[in-house]
Amino acid sequence: MTTTLAFIGLGHMGAPMAANLVKAGHRVIGHDLVPEALDGAVRSGVEAAASAVEAVTDADVVLTMLPAGRHVLDLYESILPAARPGTLFVDCSTIDVADARTVHERAVAAGMRALDAPVSGGVVGAEAATLTFMAGGGEGEFAEARPLLEVMGKKAVHCGGAGAGQAAKICNNMILGISMIAVSEAFVLAESLGLSHQALYDVASTASGQCWALSVNCPVPGPVPTSPANRDYRPGFAASLMAKDLGLAANAVREGGVQAELGLRAAELYAAYAERVGAGEDFSGIVRTIREQSGEHA
């Protein structure tokens, strides 16, 4: 069924996601504060709206892909009163779980329906329509959004009620951040013990140390030729995005009083590392910082 969609936030992720919805035959009315972002989306068939309010007026479903929770909360304040009652709001941004729950409450209070549906898979996944969506909200909302999510991705998982999609995303990325640090520390320890990268990889990748950070995104060049380490750590998954996601996880850890010492420490280490390298380096490049700092103490 062709649906009229509003898509707000047409940046690195939003633009290709909106383009895939157009390709699937949907009418997509888009808006972005940055004119160049909007122009780019128009070239792939998105209809430009002069404002977010204009974009949502005729929409059956409103999708948002914005930087952070405060952007979503601010935007919803202006667009909720402008949408038709019962419109489904799907926020694909990665934001605080607490903000996501507030967003749901405000949407429902305004007579709308809501789903949080953050993604993993990055810009490459957004372009190739191979994203994974982690959704939070009611069964009915998920069932209605699912065909759209499947146009933009290869997998959509209903994780539970409001905020559950964000919760799944930050829990997964907390595992990933901690495990990338663990793998990187092990390689630097191997170097100091005179053990080759290949030997550690050959053992650990088929033993109990096996994990995605080692066997797919291996932080040292050589053992996994496709990992970012082999192309001078070009992302991949940018260090700044890992730092952001670990910061969201740390907020939830503190709010919940969870004893997650490694998660909090990983957030600190990635915040410091990302401040130096920003978005230009894959998060596996943290191995270089660990090596440099180890050298200082040797």
Ligand code: NAD
């Ligand atoms: P981006 O900065 O490229 O895009 C965000 C867009 O939102 C920008 O074009 C900005 O102008 C627009 N915007 C902000 N406020 C707006 C408003 N009020 N009205 C209209 N437009 C507005 O960011 P991105 O890389 O596309 O990431 C978007 C979200 O996806 C973030 O929450 C990020 O954490 C998440 N994410 C990104 C990646 C990735 O690889 N880039 C991967 C997974 C998840």
